[in-house]
Amino acid sequence: MVTLNSYLFVTAILFTLGLYNVMTRRNAVGVLMGVELILNAASINMVAFAHFNGNDVAGSLFSIFLIVLAASEAAVALAIVISIFRQ
Numbered sequence: 001m002v003t004l005n006s007y008l009f010v011t012a013i014l015f016t017l018g019l020y021n022v023m024t025r026r027n028a029v030g031v032l033m034g035v036e037l038i039l040n041a042a043s044i045n046m047v048a049f050a051h052f053n054g055n056d057v058a059g060s061l062f063s064i065f066l067i068v069l070a071a072s073e074a075a076v077a078l079a080i081v082i083s084i085f086r087q
Helices: 004-024 028-053 056-086
Strands: none
Touching: 004 028, 028 056
């Protein structure tokens, strides 16, 4: 059986890898990938906490909000990078 500690361990690893990626990369795409890992770790945390507290709907809604936020962040950041590169 999967416990809350298992989810927290996986998300801690994801968050650490994302933070390391953000701190060590010099290019914008690498930094964006690190930010995506951090946001995915937060999303998994929210779903896990909601599941183990008995409120699956709230965790799923917050997770969907984080996915939309990550997608819009990536689109805007890549548009800025492309705009800078063209000039």
